[in-house]
Amino acid sequence: MLSSNNIPTNTQPKVNFNTNYKSYLMPTDIPQPPSHYLQNSCDKQINNDSYVTSEPLTSSLNVCYIGAGYVGGTSSAVMAYKCPEEKVTVTVCDIDKKKIDAWNSNNLPIYEPGLEDIVKKQRGKNLFFTTDLNSAINAADIIFISVGTPTKQRGFGAGEAAELKYVENATRKIAQISRNSKIIVEKSTVPCRTAEHIRTILNTNKNSQIKNNISNYTTNHYIKNNNNSIINTNYCNISNNFNINNNINNTPENSNTYCINNLISNESNIPHERINNHPFNNININKTSDDVNINNDDYTNLIDSLSLSNNDSTLTDIDSCSESNTCFQSQDQELKELNKQISDDEVDIKIKKNDDKLKNEKSLIHFEILSNPEFLSEGTAINDLLYPDRVLIGGEPTKEGKKAQNILYQLYSYWIPKKKIITMGLWSTELSKLAANALLAQRISSINALSALCEEVGADIQEISYACGLDSRIGSKFLNASVGFGGSCFKKDILNLVYLSNAFKLPEVAEYWKQVIIMNEYRKSKFIKNIFTKLFCTISGKSIAVFGFSFKKDTKDTRESAAITVVISLLQEGAIVKLYDPKVTKDQILFDIKENSQPQEINENISNIIICNSAYDAAYNSDAIVICTEWDEFKSLDYKNIHNNMNKPAHIFDGRLILNHQELKKIGFNVEAIGKKI
Ligand SMILES: NC(=O)c1ccc[n+]([C@@H]2O[C@H](COP(=O)([O-])OP(=O)(O)OC[C@H]3O[C@@H](n4cnc5c(N)ncnc54)[C@H](O)[C@@H]3O)[C@@H](O)[C@H]2O)c1
Ligand SMILES: O=c1ccn([C@@H]2O[C@H](COP(=O)(O)OP(=O)(O)O[C@H]3O[C@H](CO)[C@@H](O)[C@H](O)[C@H]3O)[C@@H](O)[C@H]2O)c(=O)[nH]1
Numbered sequence: 001m002l003s004s005n006n007i008p009t010n011t012q013p014k015v016n017f018n019t020n021y022k023s024y025l026m027p028t029d030i031p032q033p034p035s036h037y038l039q040n041s042c043d044k045q046i047n048n049d050s051y052v053t054s055e056p057l058t059s060s061l062n063v064c065y066i067g068a069g070y071v072g073g074t075s076s077a078v079m080a081y082k083c084p085e086e087k088v089t090v091t092v093c094d095i096d097k098k099k100i101d102a103w104n105s106n107n108l109p110i111y112e113p114g115l116e117d118i119v120k121k122q123r124g125k126n127l128f129f130t131t132d133l134n135s136a137i138n139a140a141d142i143i144f145i146s147v148g149t150p151t152k153q154r155g156f157g158a159g160e161a162a163e164l165k166y167v168e169n170a171t172r173k174i175a176q177i178s179r180n181s182k183i184i185v186e187k188s189t190v191p192c193r194t195a196e197h198i199r200t201i202l203n204t205n206k207n208s209q210i211k212n213n214i215s216n217y218t219t220n221h222y223i224k225n226n227n228n229s230i231i232n233t234n235y236c237n238i239s240n241n242f243n244i245n246n247n248i249n250n251t252p253e254n255s256n257t258y259c260i261n262n263l264i265s266n267e268s269n270i271p272h273e274r275i276n277n278h279p280f281n282n283i284n285i286n287k288t289s290d291d292v293n294i295n296n297d298d299y300t301n302l303i304d305s306l307s308l309s310n311n312d313s314t315l316t317d318i319d320s321c322s323e324s325n326t327c328f329q330s331q332d333q334e335l336k337e338l339n340k341q342i343s344d345d346e347v348d349i350k351i352k353k354n355d356d357k358l359k360n361e362k363s364l365i366h367f368e369i370l371s372n373p374e375f376l377s378e379g380t381a382i383n384d385l386l387y388p389d390r391v392l393i394g395g396e397p398t399k400e401g402k403k404a405q406n407i408l409y410q411l412y413s414y415w416i417p418k419k420k421i422i423t424m425g426l427w428s429t430e431l432s433k434l435a436a437n438a439l440l441a442q443r444i445s446s447i448n449a450l451s452a453l454c455e456e457v458g459a460d461i462q463e464i465s466y467a468c469g470l471d472s473r474i475g476s477k478f479l480n481a482s483v484g485f486g487g488s489c490f491k492k493d494i495l496n497l498v499y500l501s502n503a504f505k506l507p508e509v510a511e512y513w514k515q516v517i518i519m520n521e522y523r524k525s526k527f528i529k530n531i532f533t534k535l536f537c538t539i540s541g542k543s544i545a546v547f548g549f550s551f552k553k554d555t556k557d558t559r560e561s562a563a564i565t566v567v568i569s570l571l572q573e574g575a576i577v578k579l580y581d582p583k584v585t586k587d588q589i590l591f592d593i594k595e596n597s598q599p600q601e602i603n604e605n606i607s608n609i610i611i612c613n614s615a616y617d618a619a620y621n622s623d624a625i626v627i628c629t630e631w632d633e634f635k636s637l638d639y640k641n642i643h644n645n646m647n648k649p650a651h652i653f654d655g656r657l658i659l660n661h662q663e664l665k666k667i668g669f670n671v672e673a674i675g676k677k678i
Contacts, residue, residue: 057410060087064140066170068094068103068129070110070381070488070557071187071374072146078385080127081118082415091128093136103129111556111583114382137177142408144372145170145198146187151492160499162191162492171198174367175205181366183404187374189437189493191500192430195369195394202367368404370395371426373433378487379554391421394429434497438513441490443478445519451481451675452526461675462657481675483566483628483655484524486551488559491517524562527674528569531653534672535624540574543647545618548629548656549581549589556583562655563628564592570626571597571605578610580618582631586611616642624651630658643667 063079065072072092080090094100102109104123108116119127130136137143147166152158167188174184184202186195371394376384393408395401405423412421451461461481469476485491494513501510532539551561558564570577571593579589589611597605612618615634619625619642627634635658643650652664654673661671661678671678 057087057407060089061141061407061411062139063088063090063142063144063411064136065090065092065144065146065187066094066133066137066173067145067147067166067188068092068096068099068109069146069148070112070378071376072144073103073108073110074112074115074376074381075144075146075187075374075385077115077118077122077127078382078415079411080122080125082386083126083411084414085122085126088411088414089126089128090122091130091136091139093130093133095131095133097131100129100131111554112379112381113554118382133173134177137174138179140182142183142185142411143174144185144187146374149188149190149492150488151495157499160495160502162189162496162499164190164194164197167194167198168201171201172205175202178206178365178367181364181368183368183370183407185408186369186371186430189373189433189489189496190371190430191434191496192427194430195371195426199367199369202369206365206367366400368395368400369426370401370404370408371429372408373429375433375436378557379552386415388416388420391416392429392432393421393423394426395423396426434493434500437490437493438497438516440478441485441494441520442513442516444480444482444485444490445516445523447479447481448484448523448674449519452523454675455526455530455677458677464675481657482523482562482630483527483674484520484562486559486561486563488557491520491560523674524565525569527653527655528566530672531570531624531626531651532573534651534653534670538573539570541576542624543576543578543622544570545612545615545622545625546570546577546579547581547615547618547625547627547634548631549579549584549592550629553629553631556581556585556588558584558588558592561592561628564596566626566628566655567593567609568596568605571608572601574608576608576610578612578618578620578622580612580615581629582633616645620645621647622650623647624653626653627655627658630656634658639664639669640667643669 063076065076068076072094076090076092079088083090092103099109103119108119123129145167147170149162149164149167152161152163167186167190171184174182184198186198371392373392375388375390391412393405393412395405409418409421409423447461447465450464453459454461454464465476465479465481468474469479494516498510498514501507501513531544535542546563546567549561549563549567550556550558551563567577567579581589589609590606593605593609594602610618615637623646625642625646639652639659649670650668651670651672652659654661654671657673657675659671659673661673661676664671665678
C-alpha cells in the first residue's frame with residue numbers, strides 16, 4: 001500500500017466526493033480533498049454539454065508526456081496514480097538522459113511533497129520514464145507536450161516572447177514518428193494560437209507526407225539525372241551513421257546534410273524553401289571516420305530505397321540507429337541488392353504505385369490538437385494535481401475536436417469531479433493560462449506597491465491584506481507582501497502577454513501588464529536599499545546571513561528567485577554572503593550566482609559566498625540575517641541563541657513576513673520587515 005507519509009494530507013473529515021468511483025480508486029490512504037472541494041464547483045459552466053458526452057473510455061489508453069520536467073514529471077505521475085493501471089499507461093520521455101535516469105532512481109530530479117511516494121508506487125506498473133521518444137510516441141494515443149517555453153533570449157521578441165523551439169521540436173518529432181492518429185495536447189504554457197502552428201506542422205510533416213515528398217523529389221531527381229550528367233561529377237560523403245533529429249543544420253563544416261542539400265538544389269533548382277522542407281533536413285548525416293563515398297548510383301538507389309519502401313521498417317531502422325551504424329549496414333545491404341540499372345519507365349511506375357498507396361495512408365492519420373494548460377504551483381504540485389480548482393480542455397468545435405475533448409475529459413474524470421472539468425474553445429483556453437498567471441502576479445504587485453507605501457506612512461501591510469481579503473469580492477489569497485514574486489512562470493508569462501498585446505498593436509494593454517513586472521523589480525530593490533541603509537550605508541566586508549534561496553518554500557527550484565537578486569546586490573556591495581537553504585544544492589546556488597553576475601564579477605562573487613549547512617551556521621558571526629524564502633523551519637529557530645552569536649548590533653530583515661517581529665525586538669534584534677515599521 002502507498003505510504004502516505006509524505007503525500008499532502010488534509011485534516012478535514014473524509015468526503016466521499018464521487019460515489020461513481022470504483023473502490024480501487026479510492027483507497028483510504030489517498031489524501032482527501034479539501035473540505036471546500038466539492039461544494040465550490042465552478043460557478044459557470046461553459047456549455048459543457050455541447051462538447052462532451054457521458055461515454056466512458058471503452059478501450060485502454062497509452063498516454064505519453066514529452067518533457068519530464070516539473071509539469072511532465074508530476075502530472076504524469078498523478079495521472080498514473082489515479083487511473084486504473086490496467087486501463088491507462090503513462091510514459092514520460094525526455095531528451096535529457098540525466099533527468100530520465102534520475103526519474104528512474106531513488107533521487108528524483110525535483111522535490112515536491114508527496115511526489116516520491118507516488119512515483120515509487122506507480123513506476124514500472126503504469127508509469128515509465130524513458131529517453132526512447134520514438135517508441136513512446138509511436139505507442140501513444142494521447143501525447144502531452146510538456147516541454148519548457150522560457151522567455152526568448154535572442155532575435156525577434158527577445159526578452160518578451162516565449163521561446164517556442166522546444167514545442168516545435170517536439171511537434172516535428174511527433175510528425176516524423178507517428179504511424180497512426182493521435183490526440184496532441186498542449187500542456188506547456190504557450191501564446192495564443194500556438195495550437196494552430198502545431199496543427200500546421202503536424203499536417204504538413206506527418207510521416208506519410210514525408211514519404212510522399214521523398215518520392216516526389218525522387219521523381220525530379222531521376223528526370224534531372226537522365227537529362228544531364230551533373231550527378232556523375234558529384235560525389236557525396238555520407239557516413240554510415242544515420243540519425244533522424246530535428247536540428248536543421250545546413251552548415252558545410254558540421255554536416256554532410258549541406259552536401260546533400262547542395263546536391264539536390266544544384267541539380268534540380270528546387271527553391272530553398274522547398275529544400276528546407278525536404279526530408280533530408282530531418283536526417284542528420286554525421287561525418288564519422290567510417291565515411292563512405294557514395295556515387296551517383298548508390299545515392300539514387302539510397303533515395304529510392306528510402307522513398308519506395310513499402311513497409312515502415314526503413315524509416316524505423318533509421319530512427320532506431322541514432323547511435324550505431326547498424327541501420328546503414330542493413331541499408332548498405334539493401335543498396336547492393338538494389339544496385340541495378342532501373343529504366344525510367346520502371347521508376348515512374350514504381351513511384352506512381354507508391355504515391356497512391358502513401359496518399360491513402362496519409363489520409364488515414366489524423367492529429368487532433370487540444371489545449372490543456374497546467375495550473376499547478378510548485379511546492380504544492382501533488383495536491384494541486386489531485387484536487388485542481390479546474391481543468392481546462394480547449395478544442396475545436398468540430399466532430400473530431402469534440403471527440404478528442406471527450407476522451408481527455410473521461411481520462412481526467414477518473415479522479416476529478418466532472419463539474420471541475422471545463423471544455424471550451426482553443427484560443428480561450430490558451431489565453432486563460434496567461435490570464436490566470438497575470439492576475440495572480442498582479443495581486444502580488446498590487447499588495448507590494450501598497451507595502452512600499454506602508455513603510456513610509458506607518459501602516460501595516462499585513463493588516464491591510466487582512467482587511468481587504470475579508471471582502472469576499474477580493475478574497476484573501478495571494479495578498480502576501482514579499483520581497484517579490486519569483487518562479488519560472490509569472491515573469492515569463494506576463495512578458496509573453498506583453499509581447500502578444502504589442503503584436504496585436506495594443507500598446508496600452510502591453511504597458512498595463514508590464515507594470516506588474518516593473519513593480520516586482522521595484523519591490524526587490526527597495527528591500528535591498530533598506531538593508532544597505534540600515535547597515536549604516538556600508539556592507540563592504542560585513543557578513544550577511546541569507547536564509548532561503550528557492551523562489552518559495554517547499555521547492556528546490558530557484559528560477560527567477562528574488563533571493564538571486566538580493567544575493568547578487570549584497571555581493572556587489574562587497575558583503576560576505578553566508579547562505580543557507582534547506583533544499584537547494586550548492587551547485588545550483590553557484591550556478592545561479594555565476595549566471596547572474598557580470599563576467600568581470602564572477603570570480604569575486606563566487607569567492608565571497610559561503611554555502612552553509614544550517615541557518616545557525618549562516619548566522620554565526622554575521623551582522624545581519626536576510627529572510628528571502630518562507631521555509632517553515634525559519635519560523636521556529638532559536639533566535640535568542642542566534643542573536644548571542646552574531647555581531648552587534650544584530651539586524652534581521654524579514655522579506656517574507658514570517659517571523660514574530662515583537663519577540664525578535666525583545667531579544668535585541670534591529671528588525672526590519674516588508675510593509676511595516678517595527
Ligand atoms: N513549473 C511549473 O510550475 C509550471 C506550472 C504550470 C505550467 N508550466 C509550464 O509547463 C511547461 C513546462 O514547464 P516545466 O517547469 O516543467 O519545464 P522544465 O524545464 O522543468 O521541463 C521541460 C523538459 O522538457 C524537456 N525537453 C525539451 N525539449 C524536448 C524535446 N524535444 N523532447 C523531449 N523533451 C524535451 C527538457 O529536457 C526538460 O526536461 C512550460 O511551458 C511552463 O510554463 C510550468
Ligand atoms: O501572496 C503571495 C503569493 C505568492 N507569492 C510569491 O509568488 C511567487 C509564485 O508563487 P506561486 O504562484 O505559489 O508558485 P508558482 O509555482 O510559480 O505557480 C504559479 O505559476 C504556475 C506556472 O504557470 C501556475 O501553474 C500556478 O497556478 C501559479 O500560481 C513565489 O515567489 C511566491 O513566494 C507572493 O509573494 N505572495
